[in-house]
Amino acid sequence: MAVMAAMACGSVIAAPAAQAADGQSMQWYLGAMHAEEIWKTSTGKGMKVAVIDSGVNPATPSLKGQVLKGMDVAEAKGDETDDYSGHGTTMAEVIVGTGAGGGIKGLAPDAQVIPFRVSDTELQNEQKVNAFDMEEAIKAAADSDARIINVSMATDFYNSANRQAVQYAQSKGKLLFAGSGNNADEANKVQYPAAYPAAVAVAATGKDGKVADYSTFGDYVDIAAPGSNMPKWCDEKFKSYCEGEGTSYATAIASASAALIWSAHPDWTANQVLRVMFESAGRGEDWKEGTVSNYLGHGIVRPGAHINRGVGKPGDPGISPLTNTKVGGGTAGGDSSSASSAPSAPASSQAPKGRAESDAVVTGSSKSTDDGGQLGLISGIGAAVVIAVGAFVVVRKRRSA
Numbered sequence: 001m002a003v004m005a006a007m008a009c010g011s012v013i014a015a016p017a018a019q020a021a022d023g024q025s026m027q028w029y030l031g032a033m034h035a036e037e038i039w040k041t042s043t044g045k046g047m048k049v050a051v052i053d054s055g056v057n058p059a060t061p062s063l064k065g066q067v068l069k070g071m072d073v074a075e076a077k078g079d080e081t082d083d084y085s086g087h088g089t090t091m092a093e094v095i096v097g098t099g100a101g102g103g104i105k106g107l108a109p110d111a112q113v114i115p116f117r118v119s120d121t122e123l124q125n126e127q128k129v130n131a132f133d134m135e136e137a138i139k140a141a142a143d144s145d146a147r148i149i150n151v152s153m154a155t156d157f158y159n160s161a162n163r164q165a166v167q168y169a170q171s172k173g174k175l176l177f178a179g180s181g182n183n184a185d186e187a188n189k190v191q192y193p194a195a196y197p198a199a200v201a202v203a204a205t206g207k208d209g210k211v212a213d214y215s216t217f218g219d220y221v222d223i224a225a226p227g228s229n230m231p232k233w234c235d236e237k238f239k240s241y242c243e244g245e246g247t248s249y250a251t252a253i254a255s256a257s258a259a260l261i262w263s264a265h266p267d268w269t270a271n272q273v274l275r276v277m278f279e280s281a282g283r284g285e286d287w288k289e290g291t292v293s294n295y296l297g298h299g300i301v302r303p304g305a306h307i308n309r310g311v312g313k314p315g316d317p318g319i320s321p322l323t324n325t326k327v328g329g330g331t332a333g334g335d336s337s338s339a340s341s342a343p344s345a346p347a348s349s350q351a352p353k354g355r356a357e358s359d360a361v362v363t364g365s366s367k368s369t370d371d372g373g374q375l376g377l378i379s380g381i382g383a384a385v386v387i388a389v390g391a392f393v394v395v396r397k398r399r400s401a
Contacts (some may be wrong), residue, residue: 023062023093023104023241028207029226029253035107038304044108044259046266049095049148050141052134053088054123055080056115060089060238062103063113066096070115073137075130080117086233087248087400088115091152094230094252095259104231104241107256107303111263114146120153120399135165138176138193142169147262147270149176150255151199152248154191154216154401163196170198170320173328175270177202177254179247179401181216188216191401195220197323200274203296204228204250211295215247222297222322223281225250225257248401257303264307265314270328272314275321279312280305 030036048068058067058081070080083089090104092113099105116137119129130136134153141149142165149169169176180201181191194201195218204215204227211217212228232244254277262273281299292298305311320327 023231026231044111047111047259050146055083055117061101062097108259138165225253276312
């Protein structure tokens with residue numbers, strides 16, 4: 001039975017030295033997104049984000065007090081606080097890090113994370129693990145207090161049980177963000193869980209404001225966010241930060257963006273938060289209204305465009321902007337209605353599959369947007385890639401997105 005994708009390696013909770021390496025020096029995207037201005041209004045307070053990953057080490061300076069009780073679904077040695085690769089801890093810091101000790105400053109620094117540890121290929125090869133950990137982790141996260149679920153992992157293999165788990169999360173009124181994949185410059189195969197209709201697939205952009213060469217692309221991409229030249233814990237020893245890249249980071253930033261908007265409007269439903277994210281996303285001036293790019297989806301996340309300037313309208317609380325069908329309930333964080341299996345966007349709204357200059361938006365651009373504000377982030381059309389469908393196979397091949 002096929003299961004999904006992840007990342008990872010070792011495991012032991014260690015409190016990193018305060019001088020571990022200045023992770024903040026690599027956080028170029030905070031300036032591009034005008035984070036300081038956003039934080040004057042919203043810091044993500046009151047929001048909880050489920051991080052389904054390699055585990056989260058709560059002892060790093062930047063995560064002290066930010067990590068709630070979670071669950072080890074991998075059933076390997078250790079528990080959800082034993083991050084076997086450093087990947088999950090990095091994602092948590094990108095979302096909610098306080099920046100203490102020179103650590104990564106999260107885009108939603110007053111939100112909190114709930115870790116759900118699952119296995120990746122390396123761990124599966126080293127230890128006996130739960131073969132259904134991704135499915136179970138998504139369902140557990142959907143039943144938790146988290147309103148946002150971050151899955152910075154990807155796999156080539158389609159799995160109906162996992163797809164149903166993602167639909168279940170949507171029916172519970174949760175927003176599940178997943179990386180579109182990192183093999184655009186290779187096979188560009190469709191990746192899961194990002195490609196499931198109820199998931200929000202996130203592509204990655206770089207400092208140049210263009211879609212990253214590695215970022216998997218296709219008609220399932222819903223939105224994009226910075227993912228290149230990012231800080232990460234080098235390994236499971238948590239001694240220093242290194243430079244990383246991938247749609248994993250973009251996914252974490254999208255999750256944090258949702259936390260900022262939802263914190264500012266706690267009575268909204270997941271559908272309304274996502275609709276505002278789509279409508280406030282950064283797009284090129286030649287981008288045809290009503291179309292969706294195979295590289296950038298609805299555009300680059302810009303939480304500040306809504307929080308500081310009111311761009312984007314919440315719309316119908318019960319209608320999903322992914323499927324244009326009733327899902328996820330009509331009350332904040334509520335459940336009801338089953339999720340639709342429709343494609344993530346109507347075929348008529350899809351942009352041409354080829355790249356185009358009109359898809360580009362520039363980071364820090366001085367060009368005015370329709371509302372008179374400036375484009376805080378950018379994107380373009382570089383190269384992206386998605387990982388393909390595999391269908392019922394026993395091999396799992398999980399990796400970080």
